[in-house]
Amino acid sequence: MTIKGVLFDFSGTLCRIEPVGDWLDAVLDEAGIRLPDDELRRYTEELEATGALPGGPAPQQVPPHLAELWATRDESAERHRAAYTGLSRQVALPDPALHDALYDRHRTPAAWHPYPDAAEVLSGLRGRGISTGLISNIGWDPRPVLDAHGIGAHLDAAVLSYEHEIQKPDPRLFRIACEAIGHDPRDVLMVGDDRSADGGALDVGCAVHFVDHVPVADRPDGLRPVLDLVG
Template sequence: MTIKAVLFDFSGTLFRIESTESWLRATTTEAGLALPEAELIQSAERLESAGALAGGAAPTAPLPDDLAALWAVRDRSAEAHRAAYTGLSRQVPLPDPRLHDALYDRHMTPAAWRPYPDTAEVLGALRARGVAVGVVSNIGWDLRPIFREHGVAPYVDAYVLSYEHEIQKPDTRLFALACDALGVAPQHTLMVGDDRRADGGAADLGCAVHFVDHRPVAERPDGLRPVLDLIG
């Protein structure tokens, strides 16, 4: 099978969100709040357990019924995404209630994300080989500025974002939209992601699928390079 296009997931595949502690520290600093170090670390740990950082760890405890229902459809709209994650954040008391929305706003900024060390290299190599590249993400906001700020937007031919279509992976319709946008049949398309359930849905459409580990940036220096071997 000849691969003519590669679809990539965003979070945990091409980019990684900052740590929960860094997220909280940057947000409180921007708000002009100085939390005692022990309180900041404890609050960061509680926010992580709550799953309040989009792109970070999932909630570790059962959710209240209202939040559980919202969590299931969080990537279908910008409103649901914000409500779900600020709802999780509000499970953790913070010194200023406005911090919950400020934390959500912080996670959408380029400063909160880092590309994996081989992201630019692999995307650039695919472009050089004439392979089309798409980004297919379950997300509630526009990630294009992240790609532009980190210098890799020129390598991406199409973005298919769940909230813009009200469809979440693993629904095959989202992958089909990406294949159509690139003008490549699913049988000639490779999907690369870190979530075996969500990203694995591409296989039901007929795409090849390759998984990477969702790990901190420093711990995964070359996780994307095998994609180039799969292209041939």
């Protein structure tokens, strides 16, 4: 198999979201709200348990009234916002406006940290004539985030679930992404961190390489093996 194109997932693959505590701190600071340390710690733990931070820890339990919305959250921008703000509203924050502010915060470049080797690997692939693309289950456009971190310029295309109303592992989304970078799926490598969602690429004939969704400092060169895989 000759790899002619590589598709990358966004969250947990190219970038990682900030910790829940930092996320909450940033929004509280913007709102001018100061909380005692024990209260701040409690809110952080509760938000983490509910899974309210997109790209962060998964919910320990999805409330029944949000179950269907959660299952299809990446099929539209509206569903994505409703699912995550619905989860955060399980926590009685000191100001109800904070729930939307938290959601808005996670879409900013400051909330995301690129893996150290992301730009280098993408640039290296492009230098070898390998097409590169982004394929993400998401409810908003992460390209401004990638651009801000010097990654976006190395991507030839982006296929986002909410724009197509299809979520990975649906094979249709992978076919769209392969077409977007101009290659047959059998000539494409999918790189992601979610064995269920990203593993769906196998169903259309792509090769798949998994990376670990861990803190940025713990994975300084997790993407570099991709350069070896393409030869």
